[in-house]
Amino acid sequence: MKPFCFADGQIISTEKASIHPMDLGFIRGYGIFDFFRTVNFKPLFLDSYLDRFFSSAEKTFLPLEYSRAELKAVIQELIEKNHLKEGGLRMVLSGGVSPNHFSPAKGKLFIFAESLIFPSQEKYEKGIKLLSLEYVRPIPEIKTTNYALSVWDSMRWNDAGAEDVLYYINGHVSESSRSNFFIVKNGIISTPDSHVLMGITRKHIIELAGKVQIRPISMQEALNADEAFISSTTKILLPVTQIDDHEIGNGKPGPVSLDLLAKFRDLERELCY
Template sequence: MKPFCFADGQIISTEKASIHPMDLGLIRGYGIFDFFRTVNFQALFLDSYLDRFFASAEKTFLPLDYSRAELKAVIQDLIEKNHLKEGGIRMVLSGGVSSNHFSPAKGKLFIFAESLIFPAQEKYDKGIKLLSLEYVRPIAEIKTTNYALPVWDSMRWKDAGAEDVLYHMNGIISESSRSNFFIVKDGVISTPDAHVLMGITRKNVIELAGNVQIRPVSMQEALNADETFITSTTKVLLPVTQIDEHEIGTGRPGPVSLDLLEKFRKLEREICY
């Protein structure tokens, strides 16, 4: 965590940021957040992330008393004060202190600057393993702070040598715990259409690829795919070469995945340099 954050309506020392112990964010796990990267001191795809943050606040009935322009100014100040050339910005809006300790209230806005470590290059070169998990994330279209299940379950992934999980229900895949999921079969790219967070990286990968099928994707399709990969802010595009004990395709990152990763990195350079 970097030394300066935004809390209580001002930029302060991060170590002095605090929250009421009865805030719903603590006692009920109720709140929203969003996270985006900085590249060359610029917030990458900032408008898209702010669109999602404002939408999440509205859908969760949490007042957000800042305009887009005000948030942009705060974010730029934090980037400069923390000298955040390449890193991450995390916006968190808590559930607030509720009179009945249950209903959403006026929460507290925090904006933190963070160092960012990408997955090791070896994971891009060799691909990663996912573990299947029968689960649908609650109100998946909202980026809530409720990650209790995957945080608890992550100890299982470590023991199994996996990067993350792959959620599915009744044989239909939705997403990973922190990423969107794609398959490639005979050159055609598909990604799940329901019970997913509309990821910003997902959105840009779809635009870069063109003609992506957004539809129900079955677990059997994923196991029989030529390639599979996940996308997220912190991973960009990470090839998936194993689901449970099943090898995907050749067991190596495929040409479609690697081409899209290079196109995304080129897009970053065009925007930020």
């Protein structure tokens, strides 16, 4: 965590940020957040992340008493004060202190600056393993702070040498705990259409790819894919070469995945340098 954050309507020392112990974000796990990267001191795809953050606040009935322009000004100041050339910014809106300790209330807005932890280069070169898990994230179209199950289950992934999980329900896959999921079969890219967060990286990968099928994908299709990958803000595009004990394709990152990763990195340079 970097030295300065936004809390209580001002930029303060991060170590002084606090939340009321009866805030729903603390006692119920109710709140929203969003996270984006800075590249060469510039917030990457900021408008898209703000769009999603404002939408999440509205859908969760949490008042967000700042305009887009005000948030952009705060973000720019945090980037400068924290000298955040390559880093991350996390916006969090808590559930608030509720009179009945249950219904959404006026929450507290935090914006934290963070160092980034990217996957190792080896994972991009060799691919990663996912473990399947029958589960649907609560209100999956909203980026809530409720990660209780995945935090708990992460001990299982670690023991199995996996990077993350692949959620599925009724035989159809949806997403990973912190990433979107794609498959490639006969050169055609597909990604699930339901029970997923509309990821910002996902959005730009779809645009870069040109033709992507957004549709139901069965677990069997995922296992029989030529290639698979996950996408997220901090992973960008990470090839998946194993699901449970099943090898995907030839067990190596495929050409379609690697080409899209290169195109995404080119887009970053175009926008930020």
